[in-house]
Amino acid sequence: MSVILLIEQVLNGLQFGVMLFLMAAGLTLIFGVMGLINLAHGSLYMVGAFAAAAVAGWTGSFLLALAASLAAAAAFGALIELTVIRRLYARDHLDQVLATFALILIFSEATRWTFGSFPLFLDTPDWLSGTVMLPGGIEYSLYRLTIIGIGLVVAVALFLLISKTRVGMRIRAGENDREMIGALGVDISILYTLVFALGAALAGLSGALVGAIQSVEVGMGEPVLILAFVVIVIGGIGSIKGALFGAILVGLTDTLGRTLLPVLFGTFMEASSATTIGSALASMLIYILMAGVLVFRPTGLFGSA
Amino acid sequence: MLRERYLNLIILAILVIIPLWAWVSDEPFTITLVTRAVILALAGVGLNLALGQGGLVSFGHAAYFGIGGYAMGILASHAQNYDPIIEVPFLIEGTNSMPIIWLVAVIAGALSALVIGALSLRTTGVYFIMVTLAFGQMLYYFAISWPAYGGEDGLSIYVRNQFPGVNTLDPMQFFVVCFVILCVVLFLVDRINKSPFGLALDGAHQQEERVQTVGINVYRLRLVAFVISGAITALAGALFADLNRFVSPVMFSWHFSGEIIVFIILGGVARLFGPVVGACLFILLEHILGDLSDYWHIYLGAILLFVVLFAKGGILGFLSKKEVPHAG
Numbered sequence: 001m002s003v004i005l006l007i008e009q010v011l012n013g014l015q016f017g018v019m020l021f022l023m024a025a026g027l028t029l030i031f032g033v034m035g036l037i038n039l040a041h042g043s044l045y046m047v048g049a050f051a052a053a054a055v056a057g058w059t060g061s062f063l064l065a066l067a068a069s070l071a072a073a074a075a076f077g078a079l080i081e082l083t084v085i086r087r088l089y090a091r092d093h094l095d096q097v098l099a100t101f102a103l104i105l106i107f108s109e110a111t112r113w114t115f116g117s118f119p120l121f122l123d124t125p126d127w128l129s130g131t132v133m134l135p136g137g138i139e140y141s142l143y144r145l146t147i148i149g150i151g152l153v154v155a156v157a158l159f160l161l162i163s164k165t166r167v168g169m170r171i172r173a174g175e176n177d178r179e180m181i182g183a184l185g186v187d188i189s190i191l192y193t194l195v196f197a198l199g200a201a202l203a204g205l206s207g208a209l210v211g212a213i214q215s216v217e218v219g220m221g222e223p224v225l226i227l228a229f230v231v232i233v234i235g236g237i238g239s240i241k242g243a244l245f246g247a248i249l250v251g252l253t254d255t256l257g258r259t260l261l262p263v264l265f266g267t268f269m270e271a272s273s274a275t276t277i278g279s280a281l282a283s284m285l286i287y288i289l290m291a292g293v294l295v296f297r298p299t300g301l302f303g304s305a
Numbered sequence: 306m307l308r309e310r311y312l313n314l315i316i317l318a319i320l321v322i323i324p325l326w327a328w329v330s331d332e333p334f335t336i337t338l339v340t341r342a343v344i345l346a347l348a349g350v351g352l353n354l355a356l357g358q359g360g361l362v363s364f365g366h367a368a369y370f371g372i373g374g375y376a377m378g379i380l381a382s383h384a385q386n387y388d389p390i391i392e393v394p395f396l397i398e399g400t401n402s403m404p405i406i407w408l409v410a411v412i413a414g415a416l417s418a419l420v421i422g423a424l425s426l427r428t429t430g431v432y433f434i435m436v437t438l439a440f441g442q443m444l445y446y447f448a449i450s451w452p453a454y455g456g457e458d459g460l461s462i463y464v465r466n467q468f469p470g471v472n473t474l475d476p477m478q479f480f481v482v483c484f485v486i487l488c489v490v491l492f493l494v495d496r497i498n499k500s501p502f503g504l505a506l507d508g509a510h511q512q513e514e515r516v517q518t519v520g521i522n523v524y525r526l527r528l529v530a531f532v533i534s535g536a537i538t539a540l541a542g543a544l545f546a547d548l549n550r551f552v553s554p555v556m557f558s559w560h561f562s563g564e565i566i567v568f569i570i571l572g573g574v575a576r577l578f579g580p581v582v583g584a585c586l587f588i589l590l591e592h593i594l595g596d597l598s599d600y601w602h603i604y605l606g607a608i609l610l611f612v613v614l615f616a617k618g619g620i621l622g623f624l625s626k627k628e629v630p631h632a633g
Contacts, residue, residue: 037431087614093431094362098570099613101563105606113600226442226559229435237431280450287443291424294436298427 004138009259010252015144017251018151022206023228024235024243025158026199032238033174033195034089039100040080041203041228042221043107048073048204049211049220050111053120062125066208073204074197081196086189104222112218119215122208147209154202155244162240171195175238230286234293236303245301250286257285309625313578320484320585328477336476337548342588343483344544349568349580350490351537356566357575358498359530360510361426364434364562365441368421369414369535371448371557373542376410378460378552385462403468403482406543414539415532417444422531426524438559445557459553466547473547483544487581490537495577497533506530538565567609573619582620 027041051072056065080103088096124143131139162168170191173181182188207221214220231250235242262278269277293301320339327335348370355361383390383399390397400406425436449457465473473479497503509516509523517523546552555561564587565580572583590608594601612619 031431037434084610084614093434094356094566094570094574095613095617097362097364097434098566099610101567102606102609102613105602105609109600109603109606113603222559223442226438230439233428233432233435233439276452280447283446283450284443287439290436290439294424294427298432300432 004136005259007136007138008140009255011140011144011148013252013255014248015147015151015251016255017248018148018155019206019210019247020224020227020231020251021151021244021247022154022202022209023224024231024247025155025240026202027225027228028232028235028238028240028243029171029195030199031232033171033178034192036085036089037093037096037100038085038199039097039225040103040107041199042225043104044073044077044200044203045207045221045224046107046111046218047076048207049122049216050115050120051204052208052211053122053216054115056122057120062128062212065122066205069204069208070201073207074201077200077203078193078197081193085196086192089192108218115218117218119217122211122216124212143212150205150209154205155240158240167191167194227286230290232300233290234300236300239300239302242300242302250289253289254282254286257282261285309576309578309621312621312625316578316581316585317488320581324477324480333476336480338588338592340476340480340483340548341545342585343480343487344541344548345565345568345588346581346584347483347487347490347544348538348541349565349572349584350487350494350577351534351539351541352565353569353575353577353580354494354497354537355531355534356569357579358503358510359506359527359534361527361531362434362566363425363437363531363534364559364566365421365437365439366535366538366565367557367559367561368441368444369418369538370542370545370561370565371444371552371554372413372417373410373539373544374546374552374556375448375454375542376413376539377406377466377543377546378462379454380406380409381462381466382454382460385464401464401466403466403473403547406466406547407540410539410543411536414542415536417539418532418535419528422528422535426527426531438562441557441559441562445554445559448554448557455553457554459551459555462546462550462552465550479548483548486540486544490540491577491581494537498577502526502529569619570609571612571619573621576619576621579619579621586620 023041023045026044027038030036030038030041048069052065052069055068056062059065084099084103088099091099128143128146130142132142132145134140160168162171170181170186173186174188174191174195178188203221206224210224211220227250228247231243231246233246234249235244235246258279261282262275265274265278297303320343324336324339327333327339348366351369352363352366355363355366379390380399381401384401385399388399390399421437421440425433425440428436448454454460465479467473468482471478471482473482498507505516505521506526509521509526513523516526542556545556568580568583568587570583571586572579572581590605591601594604598604616623
């Protein structure tokens with residue numbers, strides 16, 4: 001295996017990782033502030049992708065499509081927060097799981113009803129297609145590089161939002177003691193809606209960005225949702241830093257495992273069974289990683305208590 | 306209002322009367338539908354031990370259902386092709402005898418629940434939900450990427466497996482086999498719930514510290530419950546595979562893990578017959594709403610949302626109007 005191919009795979013892993021971060025950041029924020037486990041986060045990812053594909057189809061503009069994904073996911077996020085989610089904050093996790101599972105069923109079928117069962121396609125715009133030459137003579141897809149850039153910018157922006165602004169201060173205060181900040185005159189319900197919509201918008205953006213690489217279809221959100229759960233378990237619930245670290249770790253492990261394991265097994269077995277065993281093991285690798293983290297740190301790498 | 310015990314007897318009676326009526330009026334499809342409900346109920350009874358009695362919200366019970374299914378699929382496909390599973394160091398051949406398949410399914414389900422439970426039970430609350438979900442997904446992807454037993458396409462078994470003295474291909478006789486298993490398991494689970502073990506498990510659900518203070522190892526208690534729960538669900542998986550004569554990775558899908566929880570919630574959490582009622586209702590809804598619209602999941606979602614938000618206690622809670630002390 002050449003070094004260039006390896007670097008390419010590392011970049012692919014990073015790209016996968018930052019996408020997972022956009023999902024995991026919203027989930028971990030919502031759990032940290034409201035104590036809610038939201039299975040419907042994957043549906044918001046799907047909503048973002050479908051909104052982007054529809055708007056790109058009408059206008060032909062990729063930037064408008066991205067804006068639409070943010071707006072649609074945030075709007076649907078706020079809508080379900082106001083109608084359903086806010087009744088669940090005081091409930092136990094089982095109720096939250098079931099109610100948001102019900103939301104998945106509703107969202108998926110409503111999307112199938114609106115757009116049909118066939119996948120939609122969202123094309124990357126001309127000015128982002130093609131490849132760029134990186135130092136060292138590595139050719140890499142411009143679009144994937146842009147995704148990595150967007151993901152890192154969002155990570156920095158989120159960090160600044162939470163650590164430097166007044167809203168961020170309230171979010172942190174809400175994580176620590178929600179009764180106290182209510183007593184200090186902060187309107188908690190508006191804050192909750194805001195945090196939920198923010199998380200939803202990040203999921204929607206991530207759906208739209210990935211939608212241009214893969215196809216846009218019903219049920220695209222759930223596999224990513226479960227991976228985002230793995231990320232959060234590894235990183236520690238409620239920690240944005242943990243989400244970033246966990247996401248990149250999972251992205252790299254998965255991508256590199258799929259490339260390297262079959263090659264590794266190929267060094268001491270025959271080619272066909274090496275591919276079989278290697279790829280079967282690679283599909284389980286991130287869960288094995290998760291199990292490993294659980295054995296040593298049951299609350300995740302950056303989790304407290 | 307009705308006492309829950311009488312209500313349970315009525316439910317069992319209905320489960321016998323419907324297939325009998327279908328048998329007399331020669332409608333094998335209805336019998337198969339009820340058999341499906343009985344098998345799904347069995348999977349729910351398994352999960353209810355962990356989720357209802359123990360308060361362990363496992364979102365990965367499809368894993369054990371799938372393992373039970375593949376235990377049947379692997380054994381029966383080797384028997385069907387007359388090719389042994391392993392030859393060295395000793396010969397293990399496939400089989401199409403149901404009792405052996407059930408035994409293997411139960412042991413395989415218990416062992417995998419032991420490993421997954423030992424890891425997952427180090428965590429609590431939301432972590433536990435996410436971790437069990439993730440392990441379920443791990444097996445799903447493994448089943449897809451392992452080509453030896455059909456990979457993504459699954460495995461077809463052409464003839465239903467044998468049970469001594471029973472013609473299992475006859476829908477009514479197969480129903481009776483499944484129904485008897487459900488009754489036996491319900492009886493055993495009832496005994497477990499009322500045993501010191503079950504009471505301690507319930508106690509740990511309500512007040513973990515107290516149970517720990519009287520000298521019971523809560524981790525071990527929960528692990529045992531989780532293993533029994535996984536074994537029952539695996540048995541249901543083996544029966545389900547035999548009902549369809551087909552296994553595929555779909556049995557492992559997270560969607561099914563969610564559906565088993567739905568059975569329990571629709572029927573009533575921590576009630577012995579909760580999952581039985583829930584599974585029957587689910588099959589009924591699937592049948593009625595599925596006829597009305599291709600998009601019946603929307604209605605299912607709406608009903609589920611309503612039950613969770615406004616009707617805690619499920620159908621049995623509504624009918625018997627008696628709180629179970631450990632519900633919720």
